[in-house]
Amino acid sequence: MKVALKAFSVVLGVLLLVVGGVYAWAHVASGRILSRTFEAHEIDFPIPFPLTEEEAAQASVTGADAARLALERARERGSHLVEARYACTECHGANFGGGVMIDAAPIGRLLGPNITTGRGSRTLDYSPSDWDRIVRHGILPDGTPATMPSEDFQLMSDRELSDIVAYLRSLPPVDNEVPEPSFGPMGKFLIATGELPLSADVIGSHDSTHRRMAPVARVDVEFGQHLAGICTGCHGQNLAGGTIPGGDPSWVPARNITPHADGLAGWTYEDLRRAMTEGVRPDGTDLKVPMTLMQPYAQRMTDIEMQALWAYLQSVPAAATPE
Ligand code: HEC
Ligand code: HEC
Structure with a gap:
């Protein structure tokens, strides 16, 4: 009996050591993966895009009227892009003030932060390059990899991204502080083993040029x-x-x-x-x-x-x- 008990406690002790060891490894390895920094190109684009000569001629507007019309059109396009095409609201919430990507204890809590202009917004001092990095490269402003699946947005053109920003800035500000992502033991293990790939790694290149304009909207x-x-x-x-x-x-x-x-x-x-x-x-x-x-x-x-x-x-x- 005593022998059996002793054997049992030895096995249990070894098991705990193994589990603890795996956890410690996953903790350290995932921390290392998430704290790497990525270099990406510096780019620039106007927000909003001005009207093309053709558009300005068609609407016969110039000067301040042209600028006003450009902003109005950019917001309309941006609204369609987020409502029909790029599902940002899925994780950032219907009002863009914050939402949920994953909230499952063993994996972690990956919340979509507030991207309106209200208190708690992450994007108040974003430059076009910052928008490019997070949306098309999966890289946060400090260079570390984000948990957002940005590979879905790699083909987005500069004007589409600019339109989305113009639209986001036109929305009512939401005051909401969203906590940073946090990983549970399972999440750390998945990151450490590469089972939960990060967009910054998946996206092949962080310096190849993006399309300025999307292809013309037609059936082709x-x-x-x-x-x-x-x-x-x-x-x-x-x-x-x-x-x-x-x-x-x-x-x-x-x-x-x-x-x-x-x-x-x-x-x-x-x-x-x-x-x-x-x-x-x-x-x-x-x-x-x-x-x-x-x-x-x-x-x-x-x-x-x-x-x-x-x-x-x-x-x-x-x-x-x-x-
Ligand atoms: C978030 C993940 C996700 C995205 C994004 C997504 N799909 Fe799917 N799609 C799935 C899954 C999962 C299934 C299988 C569902 C099932 O078996 O019931 C599926 C099934 C389908 C089917 C049905 C195929 C069949 O044989 O029954 C079509 C068609 C389809 N997707 C088209 C698209 C198109 C087009 C897009 C892009 C515009 C798209 N999906 C984007 C996950 C996705
Ligand atoms: C599938 C979920 C998901 C979708 C879809 C999504 N995001 Fe995110 N987004 C996240 C998560 C999660 C974070 C937090 C990332 C982190 O801190 O690692 C984030 C972070 C951000 C940030 C802030 C980064 C910072 O500075 O802290 C911006 C800006 C952003 N997303 C914009 C967008 C836009 C624009 C779209 C649509 C084109 C979009 N996201 C679609 C999940 C998503």
């Missing part, structure tokens, strides 16, 4: 590819689907949305529109989270946007779903 593959930039974070660079990197453990894998037999072969434009806006597949089954989170955004996409997306999805190489 080029504009469709631009729109599909936000699908790749979940569906993969080649859109063949699979487990979502860094996703919530309860999420189903992303499906194949290439023209492959595993994917959208046999689908029509109407099937895509219905899946995106109503969350229903051609066979009548319902789509699950997180795809359904896209619904409110897809419902606000224009017909041109939806058709361009379809044109692009039909044009990509058919690829089998990864194991």
Whole structure:
């Protein structure tokens, strides 16, 4: 009996040491990963973009009137971009005053901070470069990697980003202090092992130039590819689907949305529109989270946007779903 008990306590002691050791390692390793600093290019863009000569001529405005119209148009475009395309509100809250990305004790609390102009805002003294770094590179103003999935926004043009900033600045200020991200033991382990990839690492280059303007909004593959930039974070660079990197453990894998037999072969434009806006597949089954989170955004996409997306999805190489 005594021997058995002794053996048991030795095993328990060893186990505790191992668990403690793994935790200590994950704590140190994740801390090291999160405190690295990244270099990124300095860029500049106007906020708002001035009217093009053509736009100014069409509206026959000059001087202060042209500046006023430019700001109005930038805010309108920015509003559409955040409501239909770049789902910032998903994590920063409907009023942009703060929201939740992940709040699950073992992983951690990753909250979307306040990005309005109110008290507690992180963006009051942001320069265009700061906006570029966080949104398109996943790098915080102090150079450390952010937990925001910025790879989804890599293809955003300068004018789109400028439009979003013009829109954010026009919103009612929200006073709200949002705590910095904090990781639980599981979160630290996932960071330390690379299972929870950081955008600053995923994004290949932090100094290649961005498009100044997005492709012209029309039903073609080029504009469709631009729109599909936000699908790749979940569906993969080649859109063949699979487990979502860094996703919530309860999420189903992303499906194949290439023209492959595993994917959208046999689908029509109407099937895509219905899946995106109503969350229903051609066979009548319902789509699950997180795809359904896209619904409110897809419902606000224009017909041109939806058709361009379809044109692009039909044009990509058919690829089998990864194991
Ligand atoms: C999937 C969730 C998610 C989405 C979508 C998202 N963000 Fe974030 N964002 C976060 C999180 C989490 C942080 C905090 C990052 C950190 O401190 O590591 C953050 C931080 C920020 C910051 C502040 C960084 C600082 O200085 O502390 C800005 C600005 C920002 N996001 C802008 C945007 C914009 C603009 C969009 C839409 C184009 C967007 N975010 C979409 C999750 C998200
Ligand atoms: C946040 C992650 C996420 C994003 C972003 C996302 N998807 Fe999905 N999508 C999924 C998941 C997960 C599924 C599988 C859902 C299921 O099996 O019920 C899915 C399923 C689909 C399906 C159904 C495929 C089938 O065979 O049933 C289509 C179509 C689709 N997505 C298109 C898109 C497009 C187009 C975009 C970009 C505009 C996009 N998705 C963005 C996660 C995402």
